[in-house]
Amino acid sequence: MPTPNAAALDFLLTRRSCPAKTLTTPVPDRLELEPILTAAARTPDHGKLEPWRFLVLERPALERIAALIPAHGARLGIAPDKIEKAIAQYGDAHLVVAVVAAPVPSEKIPAIEQTLSAGAVCLSLLNAALASGWGANWLTGWASHDPQFAAEAFGIAADESIAGLIHIGTARATPPDRPRPDLGAKVTWVSA
Template sequence: MPDKNQAALDFLLTRRSRPQKTLGLPVPDRAELELLLTAAARTPDHGKLEPWRFIVLEKPALTRLAALAQVRGAALGLEIEQINKGAAQFATGNLAVAVVEVQKPSPKVPAIEQTYSAGAVCLALLNAGLAAGWGANWLSGWPSHDREFVQGGLGLQAHERVAGIIHLGREGSAPPERPRPDVDAITTWMDA
């Protein structure tokens, strides 16, 4: 029987993202955030390519991005409700980390595996924040997928895209548990 890390297993079995709009002040300071980023960077990374990077978004940057989302949403002809929803995650946030997928040429590691690694970094950062006692939420939304928004607002290059935006802060209220997948219904066992 292998040694079990019961505390880690209990955490994973009970972890729950916190709604972004409920995350308030304080937020992790630089040293705390660097620890969370270090934990996130330990994600599976076939070929050691590091096909991702971090952009830390502090309050002034979030305010600027909220305004840009309003401008871009109008330019795209989106409905006002959709524009406001896209801008709200930035307007109401106090600290977030954009996890940027950075595709790197590799004869051994297909692009899709690099995408998976960037997604794994998002989950690792989310879980590191929760494990450290912060509220955390992983969002994206239409601004994250609009090239002009991510190039102008985040400085992304053509070979980069947003994998997710992880919001961090003090948890305002614990959300109720939500229904979880029926593992039996989604699992196939093969013995031959």
């Protein structure tokens, strides 16, 4: 019979992301962020390729990135309200960890498994931040998916992409819960 970790299961059953726009200072310093990053790095990774990396974006970097948004939005023909929202996503943030999907050439491990590993890192990072008592939220957005913006803003290579932007800070309020999936509509039991 397995030995349950009731505290961990309770955390996973009750965890809630905090809207990024409600996060404020203080944010974790480097010493406080290290165990969060360490926990995130303990993620499923077929082949032990580590096809991801972290960029810790502090306030000055976020302000620099926010200033790049208008030109790239105009180039892409993005609506003004979506440009303003993207500016605020970076400009109002105090600490963001960008998870960069960094595929590794491999004859054995398909690219999709490497991408899924980067996504798993995002969720592990989000949960580790929440479990550490911080507020956190996983975002992306049109700007982070644009290769030209991503190269200029984050300095990532042409074969890399942004898997997630994990905003971390102090939550101003307890986030409301939201409706959760109906397992009856999502689970199929296969017995034979």
